[in-house]
Amino acid sequence: MKVIRLVFFLCLLLTQRLYAQTPAQQSLSAFMNDRFGLFIHWGPVTLRGTEIGWSRDKEVSKEEYDSLYKEFDPVLFQADAWVKTAKDAGMRYLTITARHHDGFCLWPSKYTDYNISHTPYKKDILKALQTACKKQGIKFCIYYSVLDWHHPDYPIHSAHHAKLDPQADMQKYIAYMKNQLKELIDNYDPYMLWFDGQWESPWTDAMGKEIYAYVKRLKPGIITNNRLGKQFAAMENKEINAADMVGDYDTPERVVGRLNMTMPWESCFTLCQQWAWKANDQMQPLQKCLAILSKTAGGNGNLLLNIGPMPDGRIEARQVARLKEIGDWLKINGDAIYNTAGGPYEATNNYATTRKGKNIYLHILNTDTASYLLPALPGALVKSAHTITGQPVTVNTSNKGLEVQLPESLRRQLQYVVVLELDKDAMTLPVVK
Structure with a gap:
């Protein structure tokens, strides 16, 4: 009888181990049950009202764009107000552009002077948001571009003039990335890292796999999107093989992803037309926002809805009101969105x-x-x-x-x-x- 009990116990233990989720799988399951998050594109470029990253060396000269941080002083920024806006909208996580393609850092990074501590504002935006998210029960997530047109060791210095710089050194640049990612994970403990910018030729899937393994070693429970590698649905809503991804979930952009019961995905949309703030930018009607949310959940995906705060740090009142309208709808209909398939x-x-x-x-x-x-x-x-x-x-x-x-x-x-x-x-x- 003792032998039978021992065999039964060992079989039970083996079954539990076989079916137990890893920390990252648990994080991903909880993340996908949340269904709805806030995307925030913000930085010194809001002083000009042009698109973040992409307007550099186009609508705004490189020299002017790269100097805007010297004027950036968002004295009306209140992290608690931003997070409350997300919570009132029924959102359960928040993703902020800690570093976009322009290379500017919203935190006081030790590895570059091109950061928030060298602006007139000086205060750590990421720490304020992380603290507010923790207080209000919202998952704090970080966007980090794998390209950096401002950094001397990244071989491309403009989206619009993609000539490779022979003096650049990708190995030094990857070391720089690793230092910053460790800084972000150690200091801000993000739930998720949202990578971007991997389509340019200097970046390879092998580099993406190296960074993916690195951040998983730093924090086994962290999840990432699949923009460390070349395979992602993007704006074309391409059908991809999950085995080819570098990351944990797919990322269609400005389009609702395909119904998929096996591969997690998250679509990102803008509340207005531009990712970063633009004066008088046309805003999406409420009905369209709700339809996108329902179709996204109906396809078994998440919706990451973007706003661009103003240069002074406030979110436009009309955008706050539209997000609250979505939240009011979710107060009634949330059972049909959250924790559903x-x-x-x-x-x-x-x-x-x-x-x-x-x-x-x-x-x-x-x-x-x-x-x-x-x-x-x-x-x-x-x-x-x-x-x-x-x-x-x-x-x-x-x-x-x-x-x-x-x-x-x-x-x-x-x-x-x-x-x-x-x-x-x-x-x-x-x-x-």
Whole structure:
């Protein structure tokens, strides 16, 4: 009997080890359950209102752009207010451009003078945000570009004149990167690192793998996006093989990613048109923001929605108001977003679906119509249906599929959610096209 018990215990222990998640896998699972985060592009370039990084050597000369930090004094910056804006929007993590392609650092890095401590403002932006995020229960994440047009050892010094500098030294530059990444991890303990800028020719997948392994050694539980390597969905929404990625999740840009139940992904969009602040920049309508959020969750991905604060450190009041409108919608409909899986239906311009437990959440994006006809659910029955606020909804099943009769009172209103309660676990359903 003792031998049987011992064998049983060893088998149980082996099973637990086989199925136990690593710290990074646990971090990634929690991150993907969050579904919604705030992206922030900010730096001295806001003094000119042009795009961060990309306007250097174009709308703004290199000499002028690289001197803007001497004027940068965001005296109205309040980290608690920024984080509260994210929290009020229903966001659960925040990602800040600690260093964009222009090389300027929002923290007092020991490895370059081109940083916040050499501005009139002087104070550590990252530390203030990290402290505010911790206080308000928001995951603190850091954007870090792998290219740096300002650094002498990075071979390209302008996005618009990509001639390689023979005096540059990529090995010295990678050592510089490692020093800064260690500084960021040691001093600010980011939940996630969001890399970018890996498309230029000096950067290789081998370098990306080296940096990926390095940051994992520094902090085993940290996660990164896949922009350390060349394989990523980008604006073309390319279909990629997860095995070819350098990183933990894919990053479509300004487009909702493909429905994928196995490979994690996060789409980034801008609330206005430009990533960095621009005066009178056109802002996205609320309905479009909500549709992007629902379609993203419906595809089993996260949404990283970007804002660009003003030169004085404030987020524009109109942007704060729009984000709060999203948060107000999530207070009612958050069960259909957070901790859900995508599918089982692929999103359309009319609807998206998420699922959790025995529920399918049908996101009604087009509220002009009186009914939706959905494909049949194989092996599952809809026991009842109602809006997420409890208003009854009629669902008729036929050989054509599921006909969902939408409430007349909600016609031509803001998008809303219908809950389809099933007789089985919704996660057992295959993707229905």
